[in-house]
Amino acid sequence: MLTVFLLTLTSVNAQPLENNDLKDVLLNYFSNSFNVRKTLKNTENQYILPNSLLQQEDNLNSQFLSTYGEQLGEQISNYNLELDMDVVSKDNDSIKVNVVTKANFNYVDSEDASYSEENHIVHLKNYNGKMLVEKDIFDADNDLNKLDKSISSDDNYKNYMKERIKNLENKTNDMNKILISEKSNSYSQNFSSNRVARSVYRNSGYDGEKGAAWAKKYANPDGERDNKYEADCTNFASWTLFRGGMPTDKTWYHYSNAWIRVIELRNWLINKGYATEKDNYKYARLGDIIQYKNKSGIWRHSVVVTSKTSSYPYVRVSAHSKNRRDVNVSGIYYPNGEFISYRVLCIK
Incomplete structure (x- = not known):
């Protein structure tokens, strides 16, 4: 029994x-x-x-x-x-x-x-x-x-x-070595709020604050349905640039390769003279685009700067593919995250 x-x-x-x-x-x-x-x-x-x-x-x-x-x-x-x-x-x-x-x-x-x-x-x-x-x-x-x-x-x-x-x-x-390297670049700004002093319109006609506000609002999946791709991180970044006032042309237009692909968007922005490329979060401003390289050495992901902070890593971002709103880059992307390197596309 x-x-x-x-x-x-x-x-x-x-x-x-x-x-x-x-x-x-x-x-x-x-x-x-x-x-x-x-x-x-x-x-x-x-x-x-x-x-x-x-x-x-x-x-x-x-x-x-x-x-x-x-x-x-x-x-x-x-x-x-x-x-x-x-x-x-x-x-x-x-x-x-x-x-x-x-x-x-x-x-x-x-x-x-x-x-x-x-x-x-x-x-x-x-x-x-x-x-x-x-x-x-x-x-x-x-x-x-x-x-x-x-x-x-x-x-x-x-x-x-x-x-x-x-x-x-x-x-x-x-x-420790990464943090020392990341923080070593000389840089200073007045962070009295999340907004950074800047001219409202850049050479591209893009209003970074307007773009950042749009990206933050529509980062969640129940937001605007402009994003029709499952892996739409760069599509989301391009919609941010467009909603912030950047004009389309014969290369960068809705759902073109330059619109939806990481490397093509970067090349178009640089070639148009709309952006300069930096290697540190410190240089990013509201509405700028940050791109990440994966462990295979491929530039794979684009995100939008939607907040600034007074200490490293200085930025929070919003993104699609994996939907994220105003998250700290360190815990998800770099240095304590999915990717091994990054670049900042500072939009003019």
Whole structure:
């Protein structure tokens, strides 16, 4: 009878979670990084499978965020996190979920709300009757479904995670040097507010403050529907320039290559004499465009400067593809983010 009781208990404990319970687990899992950014304290994520590679990576990232959060302007005062989720597979021992995180939050030095949206594939595993996160597949440069399939074997997943952990360790070790280099350029401005003193109209006819206001307003997916592409970061940047008063021509017009592609937009702006290229966030003004190079050495992403701050990294940006409104560049793009380098297109 004792054996029958134990078998029955195990079977009950291992039942898969209901969707509401699953959502609670995922909300708590993703909330941990926001709590670290809020408290700047290294906090272990209780919703990760113990002794997993994900736990090792998350501990390193939590330590990084708590150590450099203040220097990188990453401390937040509050946040509200929501999830959209689609359960791909589910049984007694494992669950696979497509997750979209949607976070509204405030930085400690800003009254304006920021917004960030990300796509993840999350694998959960039964651990002593609880479903905990074993894998979190997230990558800016790859199709997540293809990536998830390619690392489905244990060996491939281990190699994938070891590379992520190594990159995080290298970034942590190099951060002091990066910050010293980033802050070393001589520069001064009066930051009495988020607005920077400048002439309203540039040679291109572009009003940077007007462009920045438009980008901030329509960064969320429920905003204006001018953006008809799934990967529309540069399309969004071009609409910002257009809404700010920049005129089209025979090369740069709605949905042309110069309108929707990262390198082509940069070349058009430079060749027209509408922009100069800088290598430091300090030179960016409201409405300017920042472009990022990925780990493969390709210029891949365009964002719009929508706020200025008084300390490094000096700018917050709005963007599409992954919808983001007025976010700090350091925590998402560079130096503590998805990309290895950047350039600032200062619009005249």
